[in-house]
Amino acid sequence: xxxxxxxxxxxxxxxxxxxxxxxxxxxxxxxxxxxxxxxxxxxxxxxxxxxxxxxxxxxxxxxxxxxxxxxxxxxxxxxxxxxxxxxxxxxxxxxxxxxxxxxxxxxxxxxxxxxxxxxxxxxxxxxxxxxxxxxxxxxxxxxxxxxxxxxxxxxxxxxxxxxxxxxxxxxxxxxxxxxxxxxxxxxxxxxxxxxxxxxxxxxxxxxxxxxxxxxxxxxxxxxxxxxxxxxxxxxxxxxxxxxxxxxxxxxxxxxxxxxxxxxxxxxxxxxxxxxxxxxxxxxxxxxxx
Amino acid sequence: xxxxxxxxxxxxxxxxxxxxxxxxxxxxxxxxxxxxxxxxxxxxxxxxxxxxxxxxxxxxxxxxxxxxxxxxxxxxxxxxxxxxxxxxxxxxxxxxxxxxxxxxxxxxxxxxxxxxxxxxxxxxxxxxxxxxxxxxxxxxxxxxxxxxxxxxxxxxxxxxxxxxxxxxxxxxxxxxxxxxxxxxxxxxxxxxxxxxxxxxxxxxxxxxxxxxxxxxxxxxxxxxxxxxxxxxxxxxxxxxxxxxxxxxxxxxxxxxxxxxxxxxxxxxxxxxxxxxxxxxxxxx
Numbered sequence: 001x002x003x004x005x006x007x008x009x010x011x012x013x014x015x016x017x018x019x020x021x022x023x024x025x026x027x028x029x030x031x032x033x034x035x036x037x038x039x040x041x042x043x044x045x046x047x048x049x050x051x052x053x054x055x056x057x058x059x060x061x062x063x064x065x066x067x068x069x070x071x072x073x074x075x076x077x078x079x080x081x082x083x084x085x086x087x088x089x090x091x092x093x094x095x096x097x098x099x100x101x102x103x104x105x106x107x108x109x110x111x112x113x114x115x116x117x118x119x120x121x122x123x124x125x126x127x128x129x130x131x132x133x134x135x136x137x138x139x140x141x142x143x144x145x146x147x148x149x150x151x152x153x154x155x156x157x158x159x160x161x162x163x164x165x166x167x168x169x170x171x172x173x174x175x176x177x178x179x180x181x182x183x184x185x186x187x188x189x190x191x192x193x194x195x196x197x198x199x200x201x202x203x204x205x206x207x208x209x210x211x212x213x214x215x216x217x218x219x220x221x222x223x224x225x226x227x228x229x230x231x232x233x234x235x236x237x238x239x240x241x242x243x244x245x246x247x248x249x250x251x252x253x254x255x256x257x258x259x260x261x262x263x264x265x266x267x268x269x270x271x272x273x274x275x276x277x278x279x280x281x282x283x284x285x286x287x288x289x
Numbered sequence: 290x291x292x293x294x295x296x297x298x299x300x301x302x303x304x305x306x307x308x309x310x311x312x313x314x315x316x317x318x319x320x321x322x323x324x325x326x327x328x329x330x331x332x333x334x335x336x337x338x339x340x341x342x343x344x345x346x347x348x349x350x351x352x353x354x355x356x357x358x359x360x361x362x363x364x365x366x367x368x369x370x371x372x373x374x375x376x377x378x379x380x381x382x383x384x385x386x387x388x389x390x391x392x393x394x395x396x397x398x399x400x401x402x403x404x405x406x407x408x409x410x411x412x413x414x415x416x417x418x419x420x421x422x423x424x425x426x427x428x429x430x431x432x433x434x435x436x437x438x439x440x441x442x443x444x445x446x447x448x449x450x451x452x453x454x455x456x457x458x459x460x461x462x463x464x465x466x467x468x469x470x471x472x473x474x475x476x477x478x479x480x481x482x483x484x485x486x487x488x489x490x491x492x493x494x495x496x497x498x499x500x501x502x503x504x505x506x507x508x509x510x511x512x513x514x515x516x517x518x519x520x521x522x523x524x525x526x527x528x529x530x531x532x533x534x535x536x537x538x539x540x541x542x543x544x545x546x547x548x549x550x551x552x553x554x555x556x557x558x559x560x561x562x563x564x565x566x567x568x569x570x571x572x573x
Contacts, residue, residue, distance in 0.1 A: 009467045010382060016371045017378030020395040020441070023434050027402065030413040088309035096303060097310075107561050108314040114488075114557040115320060116495025118524045119546050122531045123320050126539075156313050186299035207401070214403025216498040217524075221532055241405045241498070248409075248502050253417065265409040269402060276401035280394065 031269055034262035038062075041256065047263060053227040053238075055247060055257045062260045064267065066229045070144075070237035071213055074223060077148025077233055078155055078212045083205055085152070086159030090204075093160070094167045095189055106164075113157035121221035124150040129222055136234055142224030144233040150218050155208040162207060166200020167193060199285040206279035210272050216241040240264050321550065328547030331540045337548070341508070345530050346538060350545055352512055356425075356520030357552075359513055360504055361494050363429030364436065369486060371433075372440030379441070380448040381470055400438035404498040407435045411503040426516040428504025432493045439489050447481025448474060480567035484560045491556035495549065497524040507533075523549045 039047060042062055050063020093105050128149060133141030170193050178188040194201075224236020225246060244261045251258040293301075335349060342348030383389040411431030421427040451474050459469040497505075506519035507529060513520045527545045530537050 003465070006465050006467045013374045013378035013382060016374030017383065017392060019371055019375055020399050020437065021392055023437065024395045024398055026414065027406070027410045030410055030418075031406070034413060085309045085313050088306045089313040092306040092310040096306060103565070105310060105314060108317055110561060111554065111557060112314075112317045114491050114495075114553050115317065116497070116524050116549055116553055118495070118497045118528050119320070119324070119550055122527060122542065122546055123323065125531060127323070153316050160313065184295045184299050186302045187295060190302070210401045214401075214405070216403065216405040217528060221528070241403055244405050244409060245498055245501055248412070262409060262413070265406045268406055272401045272403060272406075273398055276398050277394075280397050 028269065031262055031266040034259045035266035038256065038259035038263045042260070047260075051229065053243070055260065060256065062256075062263075064240070064264060066227050067238055067240045067243050067264065068267070069229050070223070070227075071239040071241070073144045073230055073233065073237055074147050074151060074219060074239055075209055075212045077144055078151035079205070079209060081149060081152035082155040082159055082208060082212075086156045086204070086208065087163050087201055089156070090160045090163035090167055090201075091189060091194070094164045095185075095193065106161075109157050109160050112153065117154065117215060117217040118221075120150055120154060121218040124218065124222045132234075138234055140224060140236060142222055142236050144223060144230055144235065144237050147219050147223040148233065150222060151212045151215055154215060154218065155212050158211050159204045159208040162204035163197070163201045166197040166204065169200070170196040199282045203279040203282035206275050206282065210275045210279070213239075213275075214241060214268065214272060216245050220245050240268050244268075321554070324543060324546050324550055327540065328543035328545075331544030332547060336544055340510070345508070345526075345534055346536070346541070350523070350526060350548065352509055353521040353523045353526040353545070354548065355512055356505075356509075356522040357494055357524070359425050359516075359520065360428045360432065360500065360522060361490055363425060363516060364432040364493055365486065365490055367429060368433035368436045368440055368489075372437050373444045373482060375437075375441045376444035376448055377470060377475075380445050381466075381474065396438045396441055399434075400442070402435075404435065404496060405501070407431055407499040408501050408503060410434075411499060416503055422517065423502070423504060423506070423519050424517045425504055425513060425520055428500040428520075428522075429516075431499045431503045432496060435496070435499055436489050436493055439492070440485060443485025443488070444478070444482045447478040447485070450481065451477045480563070484564045484567070487556050487560040487563070491553045491560070494556070495524055495553050497522075497528055500525065523552070 047062055047064055049065060050061060051065050052061045052063045053066055054061040089105075089109070093102050093109075097105065124146060128146050129141035131141070132138065132143060132146045136145075174192050174196055175188055178192045179185070183191070219239045220242040223238060223242065225238045225242060226236040227238045227243070228235075230237040244264055247257070248261055251261065337349060337354065338351050339349035340351060379389065379392065383392070408431065411427060411434075415421045415427035415430050416423055421430075455473050455477065456469055459473045460466070464472075500522060504520060505522050505525040507521075509519055509521050523545065527542070527549060530545060531542050
């Protein structure tokens with residue numbers, strides 16, 4: 001009886017264990033199925049290389065390039081802000097402040113991650129957007145720049161927590177050795193600890209990028225949603241995620257436009273898959289040192 | 290290049306680091322402050338417990354609150370058992386081989402898929418293929434898959450933190466493997482699993498993109514009756530009233546944002562404090 005129970009339980013937990021593989025495969029399959037039938041009809045090159053996204057004009061054009069450029073612009077903008085701030089904060093939290101303050105700062109960083117993205121978008125709309133419009137004297141504050149700032153804010157918790165883990169897992173002997181040789185704390189931090197933790201920090205940045213590229217509500221609310229290739233960061237743009245979210249509601253289920261959004265989803269899936277894969281490689285490297 | 294005195298350069302650098310930490314953490318305080326300051330005046334029992342009126346421009350947000358609660362509770366009921374079982378498998382049963390490595394890679398990738406892609410997937414499989422329609426259950430299933438990697442990871446690390454000697458002691462008394470897990474490992478891992486679950490609930494309460502095409506409705510004139518109903522949800526409602534409705538009174542938007550934010554932050558704070566509390570009490 002006991003043996004039988006053990007056997008049944010083992011099978012059940014095994015099935016749950018492989019659930020993740022099944023779901024990843026299913027997600028890929030559904031995106032691929034709908035996306036592929038679109039790509040067959042419309043043409044892969046016209047989709048990837050097309051400079052115009054006019055899903056409801058006639059003839060319809062489904063060029064995903066402006067959306068990819070939009071996503072890339074916003075992501076680069078967010079990284080330029082979030083990476084230095086995030087890594088420096090991680091250094092500050094893990095190596096400089098006393099334990100009491102460290103716990104407070106860490107909890108605050110965790111709270112950032114808890115704020116719903118739609119709330120971040122709303123706050124951006126009412127505070128940052130008018131500010132950007134006024135300061136830079138623009139026709140609209142809904143720009144790549146504004147959403148980069150808000151997205152940087154959302155990427156910071158990911159970057160800080162993972163970098164911090166990496167920094168703290170640097171063997172203490174490294175630090176002691178450097179300090180014993182007469183290096184100041186900062187020299188040790190910058191030349192020894194930061195270098196030793198680098199693979200983990202790179203992983204943190206990759207995961208931060210993944211977070212930003214996949215963010216939907218904030219970019220939909222404050223990037224301006226114009227599907228043109230932006231010429232500067234002070235112009236509106238539109239990302240892949242926002243296009244899916246904004247247009248799915250008005251499509252005919254099973255139609256060309258509907259399927260084109262799945263094709264965008266497939267592109268996003270592949271990009272994030274790649275990013276996570278790289279991040280995982282770097283995280284694995286970090287553990288070996 | 291000018292060579293700075295190392296002591297001086299350390300001082301400068303620390304100032305920069307401090308500034309960075311300040312920049313990283315003040316916005317969250319500011320956001321909470323702005324929303325509390327502008328939203329508190331609308332909060333009343335009537336706002337929380339009545340239907341929206343005048344095309345959302347008046348009345349309350351009851352259907353949105355109930356919608357969010359029902360989707361989130363359904364989602365957690367689905368994802369928690371599966372996630373904990375998966376964690377048990379990975380931590381207690383799985384061998385360290387290529388197959389386990391693939392499972393781990395799948396979990397990592399599941400965690401990285403953008404939320405709107407989950408929305409697409411949910412639309413494709415639950416709404417269209419399984420013909421559940423735009424409904425609470427379709428949204429809950431979508432969210433539960435999205436939250437699965439988070440639950441697995443937190444459950445697994447709390448199982449992992451139970452010392453190996455506990456298992457050895459139990460197994461050496463002739464107790465079977467499952468009984469050991471059930472009566473020795475799991476009870477000691479419960480606090481960690483619980484805090485992880487609360488954090489997950491907080492996270493999915495605020496998600497908008499995955500339920501955009503699977504569960505959320507612009508406006509439903511009645512409260513949800515069954516799991517096959519479309520519902521209004523708090524985050525989607527906030528999105529709609531802040532972008533889609535002209536001449537929307539600002540204070541109602543702030544009020545809605547405040548309710549959502551408080552729901553999420555309260556749960557997160559409970560989880561954070563619970564974790565600190567349990568960590569201090571742990572005897573090993």
